[in-house]
Amino acid sequence: MKRFVTMEKVIECRQARLSVLALLLILTVGNMDARIRKPAVAGQFYEANAAQLHKDLQTYFGKYAAVKGSRTIQAVIVPHAGYVFSAGVAASAFARIAPDADYEHIFLLGPSHHVYLDKASVAGGYDYYATPLGNLKVDTALCARLIEGCEAFCFDERAHRQEHSLEVQLPFLQYRLKRVPPIVPIVVATQSHERLRQIAKALKPYLNARNLFVVSSDFSHYPSYQDAKRVDALTADAILTGRTQDFIGQLAANERLGIDSLATSACGEAAIATLLMMTEGDDAIRIRHLEYRNSGDSPYGGRHRVVGYHSFAFSREAGFRLTDEDKAELKKIARESILATFTGKRYQPHGLSQTLRQRCGAFVSLHKHGLLRGCIGHFGEDYPLFEIVEKMAKAAAFEDPRFPKVSRQELPELDIEISVLTPMRRIHDLSEFILGRHGIYIRKGYHSGTYLPQVAEEVNWTKEEFVSHCSHDKAGLGWDGWKTAELYVYEAIVF
Template sequence: MDAKIRKAAVAGQFYEVNAAQLRKDLQAYFGKYAAVKGSRTIQAVIVPHAGYVFSAGVAASAFAQIAPDADYEHIFLLGPSHHIYLDKASVASGYDYYATPLGNLKVDTALCAHLIEDSQTFCFDERAHRQEHCLEVQLPFLQYHLKQVPPIVPIIVATQNYERLQQIAKALKPYLNAKNLFVISSDFSHYPSYQDAKRVDGLTAEAILTGKTQAFISRLAANERMGIDSLATSACGEAAITTLLMMTEGDEDIRIRHLEYRNSGDSPYGGKHGVVGYHSFAFSREKSFRLTDADKAELKKIARESILTIFTGRRYQPDSLSETLRQRCGAFVSLHEHGRLRGCIGHFGEDYPLFKIVEKMAKAAAFEDPRFPKVSRQELPKLDIEISVLTPMRRIYDLNEFTLGKHGIYIRKGHRSGTYLPQVAEEVNWTKEEFVSHCSHDKAGLGWEGWKTAELYVYEAIVF
């Protein structure tokens, strides 16, 4: 009876106040992403916070990435202050619940209070929350999509000070794990023309996809210097996005994916002048593929012994194999004698465990490369063995997720497919787009622009 409830401030303005109609609206927004298979690996999303008629479709594209039965312990919501500057972040420790037409969401007041007690960069100022829409508009998406919404931690970032943001990120980073979801609320370009918004918002998206804090901050400054008419800001949630990037930068298990882009000019309710841009991004936590020194030593031994067994008839049996060596991925084995290539065969695919494919490719490089005679027993001690392990492939949906020189590209459409290894970039002077276009045309037989409607995958090569 004494619960302190933060009442819905913008229901009936930014979104429907009637619960039944709001559910119908959300059903329509999520319906466009019915084919999306939600994941339990989503660590964070960046979503817009405008009126639903303008931006709800973009927001739904991000929330749809989350498995409805995902079992989070907390949802941290970070957004900008549109009403007050505090030079701090205000954590909603003074509310027991946030209310929406779909019901009340529990606030973890104990965790909110702990953050305030633990760091002077946090406080609770009711003025930052009372009329603020940026977090409120996200809540109905969570209530509709998730089977169970865990306690929330609403945070209004009411500062642009870089050192303050570093302190906020440091305090929140221990919670950046599989147990918690971070929802970052931000619109993008404010008030340029339709075409200018698309251009500047595209540049901002590229910066976010680098995962680098400084690249994002520098991009916003560069946007400002471009002299675009009526551009008031490139991201109103700059501080919240910066905080997320500070937390995720350098985390090798974080993958960033761009999902949707529209601006208010795409809505039947918006014009083509003075538009606002809306992006959605998903940050997922996926265990990176890593080879230890012991893994590499074992693979080299497997390669050499598999060649030797042809002469001795005694098959090499490793004492133990790590989980990594049992993963299914591709590999190439190259043999060199006094620096000259003596054989090279590889297998691109994920149908065999790594240890097994290295065994097969080592034998093939020694005895089946049609460019060279078979390796003799006398030559074996003189051979240097180089192994290129191709990490498991990862589907990408935007070319900004592909890094030239770091990633190999695999293109597939129907029965046609083709690939370029990462090191091909060192041999040619192509741009990223030219690299993919050549792979599409030369390797997959899909034409120069066939990649645009094909499935794209990236992978890396670990060479030793």
């Protein structure tokens, strides 16, 4: 059967073609108008050819093929050197992120190698960041809100044009994630702690499960191979405490070590400090050290003057947490329990939260005019928390053999400090123990002993010395007894 095409059909087809051509023209003009930050170090720090770059990334990630990615990764700290030196370390962190993680934004924070602004430059002047693997959309509206809302932010193209610290992270994200959300590139071009606090305060509302923070930093610059391993280990331990002051203080201490040719312990100091300012005090954040190497481990690097590379993952995990209401109730239980003893009665709390009914240990310390007046604790997990605090408060007041019993007249003069010990977790390697954050509990047969986390603030021990002293002084197992004992870690919530 012959088919006939009507004039109306011809016109309809022509109109459709014109519509497609018009759309293509609009898209072309739109792309011509787009402000694209072109790659500055492709072909230098990493491969400029897309196919070869993809193949290189496949190799770097291949080592971590067995790693199960998580959707709870909140932030990573990764190096930004040439891929032949540091890409394996960077991949160890990006591999921790689930490929199908559905983030709303990715915030990139890195140091400025070219300009000092006494501010952080947010890349709101670009619509896209380009790499050989394609363009990544910049959330210009969010960039604008940050700049408008905080004087510590600005946009200065000089900070971005040749800066490699953020650029080299982008291909990792493009390779790892099925969908890369809009990015917020931030070059931190200040060392002012006041400025960093402003930046951290402005960014902290975005520190949640919906967003990922990528913090870019290399570590020791230009010491010898062995000196780099030494100083980089000290810096890593400081980061693992989660405390900004510990990190900054360790960098200053590293300078005083007199290590030959050590130019810096962390070129991304400001970016790392900003992240720690945001995460410090967040009980749900867990920091893990993943990999360490330095340029001397690469076949392309010597061992006389090296650069160090660490990777860390910050994850958000459900864990033991005390609300302000929980803390207030425990303080009330402690004081009222002591008071009730004078009347021969027992204080009966009501409306306790589920957390206060959880079984864990606690210490109660009494101070009078700043001096210790009694301290007793229970380390086991055989009583509910509210009951342990009641028992330990009365024991600190009336059973500490170092002090006379507390009188009723003294009670108004006493300050009560409570240290709640989170549930213990078995560890199998000392690398899982974070000095200053974790308490250690050592057990072997009938021998056991513990040091609270805050003991680390009173002594100048390495983590190995800390555990050895606990083994010898507390558990009675000798200096090396911990090596064949069961090790547990816990944290103390002190208030």
